[in-house]
Amino acid sequence: xxxxxxxxxxxxxxxxxxxxxxxxxxxxxxxxxxxxxxxxxxxxxxxxxxxxxxxxxxxxxxxxxxxxxxxxxxxxxxxxxxxxxxxxxxxxxxxxxxxxxxxxxxxxxxxxxxxxxxxxxxxxxxxxxxxxxxxxxxxxxxxxxxxxxxxxxxxxxxxxxxxxxxxxxxxxxxxxxxxxxxxxxxxxxxxxxxxxxxxxxxxxxxxxxxxxxxxxxxxxxxxxxxxxxxxxxxxxxxxxxxxxxxxxxxxxxxxxxxxxxxxxxxxxxxxxxxxxxxxx
Amino acid sequence: xxxxxxxxxxxxxxxxxxxxxxxxxxxxxxxxxxxxxxxxxxxxxxxxxxxxxxxxxxxxxxxxxxxxxxxxxxxxxxxxxxxxxxxxxxxxxxxxxxxxxxxxxxxxxxxxxxxxxxxxxxxxxxxxxxxxxxxxxxxxxxxxxxxxxxxxxxxxxxxxxxxxxxxxxxxxxxxxxxxxxxxxxx
Amino acid sequence: xxxxxxxxxxxxxxxxxxxxxxxxxxxxxxxxxxxxxxxxxxxxxxxxxxxxxxxxxxxxxxxxxxxxxxxxxxxxxxxxxxxxxxxxxxxxxxxxxxxxxxxxxxxxxxxxxxxxxxxxxxxxxxxxxxxxxxxxxxxxxxxxxxxxxxxxxxxxxxxxxxxxxxxxxxxxxxxxxxxxxxxxxxxxxxxxxxxxxxxxxxxxxxxxxxxxxxxxxxxxxxxxxxxxxxxxxxxxxxxxxxxxxxxxxxxxx
Numbered sequence: 125x126x127x128x129x130x131x132x133x134x135x136x137x138x139x140x141x142x143x144x145x146x147x148x149x150x151x152x153x154x155x156x157x158x159x160x161x162x163x164x165x166x167x168x169x170x171x172x173x174x175x176x177x178x179x180x181x182x183x184x185x186x187x188x189x190x191x192x193x194x195x196x197x198x199x200x201x202x203x204x205x206x207x208x209x210x211x212x213x214x215x216x217x218x219x220x221x222x223x224x225x226x227x228x229x230x231x232x233x234x235x236x237x238x239x240x241x242x243x244x245x246x247x248x249x250x251x252x253x254x255x256x257x258x259x260x261x262x263x264x265x266x267x268x269x270x271x272x273x274x275x276x277x278x279x280x281x282x283x284x285x286x287x288x289x290x291x292x293x294x295x296x297x298x299x300x301x302x303x304x305x306x307x308x309x310x311x312x313x314x315x316x317x318x319x320x321x322x323x324x325x326x327x328x329x330x331x332x333x334x335x336x337x338x339x340x341x342x343x344x345x346x347x348x349x350x351x352x353x354x355x356x357x358x359x360x361x362x363x364x365x366x367x368x369x370x371x372x373x374x375x376x377x378x379x380x381x382x383x384x385x386x387x388x389x390x391x392x393x394x395x396x397x398x399x400x401x402x403x404x
Numbered sequence: 405x406x407x408x409x410x411x412x413x414x415x416x417x418x419x420x421x422x423x424x425x426x427x428x429x430x431x432x433x434x435x436x437x438x439x440x441x442x443x444x445x446x447x448x449x450x451x452x453x454x455x456x457x458x459x460x461x462x463x464x465x466x467x468x469x470x471x472x473x474x475x476x477x478x479x480x481x482x483x484x485x486x487x488x489x490x491x492x493x494x495x496x497x498x499x500x501x502x503x504x505x506x507x508x509x510x511x512x513x514x515x516x517x518x519x520x521x522x523x524x525x526x527x528x529x530x531x532x533x534x535x536x537x538x539x540x541x542x543x544x545x546x547x548x549x550x551x552x553x554x555x556x557x558x559x560x561x562x563x564x565x566x567x568x569x570x571x572x573x574x575x576x577x578x579x580x581x582x583x584x585x586x587x588x589x590x
Numbered sequence: 591x592x593x594x595x596x597x598x599x600x601x602x603x604x605x606x607x608x609x610x611x612x613x614x615x616x617x618x619x620x621x622x623x624x625x626x627x628x629x630x631x632x633x634x635x636x637x638x639x640x641x642x643x644x645x646x647x648x649x650x651x652x653x654x655x656x657x658x659x660x661x662x663x664x665x666x667x668x669x670x671x672x673x674x675x676x677x678x679x680x681x682x683x684x685x686x687x688x689x690x691x692x693x694x695x696x697x698x699x700x701x702x703x704x705x706x707x708x709x710x711x712x713x714x715x716x717x718x719x720x721x722x723x724x725x726x727x728x729x730x731x732x733x734x735x736x737x738x739x740x741x742x743x744x745x746x747x748x749x750x751x752x753x754x755x756x757x758x759x760x761x762x763x764x765x766x767x768x769x770x771x772x773x774x775x776x777x778x779x780x781x782x783x784x785x786x787x788x789x790x791x792x793x794x795x796x797x798x799x800x801x802x803x804x805x806x807x808x809x810x811x812x813x814x815x816x817x818x819x820x821x822x823x824x825x826x827x828x829x830x831x832x833x834x835x836x837x838x839x840x841x842x843x
Binding site: 405406407408410411412413414415417418419421422423425426427429430431432439443455459462463465466467468469470471474475524525534535537538541542547565569572573576577581584 | 663746
């Protein structure tokens with residue numbers, strides 16, 4: 125069992141001038157390779173949790189932090205919803221934009237370009253390397269931003285609603301890249317209202333409400349607001365409810381859930397709502 | 405300067421360069437091309453405001469091709485310092501103090517720009533000030549007086565409106581956003 | 591033509607500091623010249639500079655367009671309305687010292703405009719940023735100059751969108767001066783407040799990418815400099831100082 129990269133113990137945080145704390149008594153561990161989905165309604169503190177966990181709050185945004193926080197991660201990256209606000213504005217090619225981080229640390233040129241190439245490959249956007257960031261679509265640009273964050277080799281990557289401004293295809297491409305990051309040992313913190321996509325990629329989940337953690341654990345236990353989970357519950361599946369199509373098929377028809385994400389042929393006979401599944 | 409100060413200076417510069425678009429759409433006889441500098445002075449402080457003014461002047465020249473404006477950079481420094489002092493005195497808290505502060509700023513700015521315009525350019529730069537100068541001159545007013553009158557009249561109006569706008573911005577800032585600028589609390 | 595134009599001229603290939611130093615020498619030299627002949631020699635030098643940059647025709651044309659209004663005003667202000675004595679030019683009596691002054695001032699502006707249009711055309715912002723980075727210039731300087739130009743189009747777009755949106759809500763742009771002044775706040779406030787609200791995100795993004803690391807940034811593609819170019823830059827400075835020395839010496843005597 126590897127040591128956690130981030131430990132929060134009863135942490136509370138308030139923004140400057142705010143009437144109420146944004147986070148209250150939050151305790152959380154983040155281990156290497158975790159893909160942690162953080163969900164909650166607006167104002168629940170999901171973005172704040174990301175900033176506090178990665179050390180950007182209160183250092184960069186101000187405010188007061190009380191309680192315990194231990195960040196063993198050497199470096200944390202952060203990606204926000206709007207791709208445009210995250211460009212440096214200094215770089216005329218995608219390669220230079222991605223290389224900005226390692227170059228800022230003063231690494232030798234060869235190391236800078238190697239890190240940039242690695243990050244471009246990880247996000248599968250090496251073909252965009254010579255393009256001007258200002259000419260890219262939102263989806264492509266957001267992947268450039270993630271690559272730029274990864275080029276620094278962070279132990280933890282926090283993504284705050286990264287697909288908010290992307291079309292469905294671009295959102296899928298972005299989310300699909302996340303499990304690969306987790307497998308490579310990077311911890312991913314993902315604040316998102318998109319339960320469907322989060323359920324596909326998350327290894328752990330946290331649900332927040334009014335600045336507190338309401339539930340944390342396996343996605344199946346926490347992300348029970350997905351359409352599939354609601355359907356399964358209505359269909360009489362016992363908890364824990366499957367949160368995506370693949371998990372649902374595995375539950376009700378194990379032999380037909382092989383291959384394909386979210387796609388299924390006609391359901392096998394006898395897999396209707398009242399066969400072999402009892403209501404709780 | 406911290407990274408935050410740099411981003412705010414950049415915002416001030418961008419504002420200086422873009423607000424002209426709005427002013428032109430309203431056909432107002434002003435430029436408001438210092439409103440970003442004044443805002444940065446109130447939100448951050450004099451050093452950042454000076455940077456905002458200087459960079460605005462350089463970029464204005466670069467974008468418009470009007471490079472004879474570069475010597476007026478010293479006027480931007482004066483405006484930045486005045487605005488920072490006015491902010492420190494709390495003059496941007498109410499319109500009743502912001503507008504007179506703006507008139508004072510216009511007076512100081514014109515006192516700096518008129519001599520530059522007269523001695524370096526013979527009263528001819530581009531823009532509305534020159535138009536006023538020409539009209540006055542055609543009426544028989546001596547060149548020096550014409551340049552000065554044109555500068556003062558346009559600057560007084562321009563800076564008064566700019567300071568009023570900054571006052572309204574500061575009063576409209578949401579409390580949580582305002583709390584991020586320690587300079588405002590003073 | 592205002593802005594960078596791709597090319598392979600000697601100015602394009604020179605170190606950006608050299609290209610800019612020549613333009614700066616033209617700017618500062620212009621104010622040291624007080625006689626028509628001197629000023630117009632400088633204009634010739636500026637045109638020569640544009641020729642070396644391979645943009646002579648384009649920059650001359652743009653310079654004429656940009657300085658035409660100034661020439662017209664100079665002609666009116668100094669030529670027509672200037673002091674005695676007068677010379678007859680067809681039906682019009684022009685002021686002789688006024689004309690001389692107009693020629694000096696107009697030539698000054700023309701030399702400066704040609705010089706800087708050429709400098710802009712021959713200096714790629716990217717190469718300039720790389721030159722500054724290789725020089726160890728603090729991050730802030732390059733950031734403010736280059737990054738502001740990049741964010742401008744988006745801000746302009748947003749200003750246009752706000753204009754449209756407020757008009758849809760019934761805001762009238764015309765009317766009395768007072769009405770137009772009142773319309774300023776609903777147009778400017780959303781622009782300013784929207785930009786201020788983005789500041790935190792922008793700072794966080796830059797901070798996370800090491801912009802505040804304090805380490806000396808690695809220049810990825812630094813332009814070549816040479817001893818000859820460094821000598822040239824110092825020579826230009828010496829020429830400018832000599833020109834001012836000459837001017838003040840003449841003023842005394």
